[in-house]
Amino acid sequence: GIEAWYMDSSDEDQRKPHRLQPNQAVSLEELKQLGVCYWKLNADIYENDPALKQIREDQGYSYMDIITIKKDTLPNYEEKLKMFFEEHLHLDDEIRYILDGQAYFDVRDKKDQWIRIAMSKGDLITLPAGIYHRFTLDETNYTKAMRLFVGEPVWKAYNRPADEYEIRQKYVASSACFF
Numbered sequence: 001g002i003e004a005w006y007m008d009s010s011d012e013d014q015r016k017p018h019r020l021q022p023n024q025a026v027s028l029e030e031l032k033q034l035g036v037c038y039w040k041l042n043a044d045i046y047e048n049d050p051a052l053k054q055i056r057e058d059q060g061y062s063y064m065d066i067i068t069i070k071k072d073t074l075p076n077y078e079e080k081l082k083m084f085f086e087e088h089l090h091l092d093d094e095i096r097y098i099l100d101g102q103a104y105f106d107v108r109d110k111k112d113q114w115i116r117i118a119m120s121k122g123d124l125i126t127l128p129a130g131i132y133h134r135f136t137l138d139e140t141n142y143t144k145a146m147r148l149f150v151g152e153p154v155w156k157a158y159n160r161p162a163d164e165y166e167i168r169q170k171y172v173a174s175s176a177c178f179f
């Protein structure tokens with residue numbers, strides 16, 4: 001399963017864990033309150049997995065592709081990693097299923113603090129439209145992920161500040177827990 005924690009504010013390598021000392025864990029329940037949903041699947045059978053098929057049907061995830069993020073296989077690797085780590089939002093949900101390797105998704109909580117979510121093989125996560133987030137590889141420098149989408153994919157990212165978008169205002173209003 002996933003593990004999540006509040007991040008320290010050091011400028012060290014983004015691929016390091018950046019845990020607070022002592023660690024300040026974030027539960028699945030707390031992530032849910034931010035609109036972040038999670039499923040655990042068996043990635044060994046992703047090509048023919050009834051559980052994945054069911055989620056895709058239920059959620060309308062009609063589109064899927066697979067991205068391998070590794071120095072020698074991803075074109076413009078450095079540039080893309082830099083882009084993924086810029087704080088941004090999307091107008092649609094971001095849905096990622098880790099098929100191999102591992103990676104971090106960082107999301108802002110309602111008080112604007114960074115939460116780091118450690119994803120590994122079998123973890124499927126959905127980030128709600130309008131949440132500020134970013135992505136990085138960890139020190140293993142490799143992940144393979146399925147990207148899912150409702151209908152035709154729109155990859156456009158709006159770097160922060162993007163507070164003027166209606167989806168941002170909708171997201172901010174969507175949770176009960178402000179303070």
Ligand code: KMT
Pocket residue numbers: 067084094096134135145157
């Ligand atoms: C995004 O928009 O943050 C991404 O697509 C991250 C990389 S996909 C594993």
Ligand code: NI
Pocket residue numbers: 088089090094133157
């Ligand atoms: Ni994104």
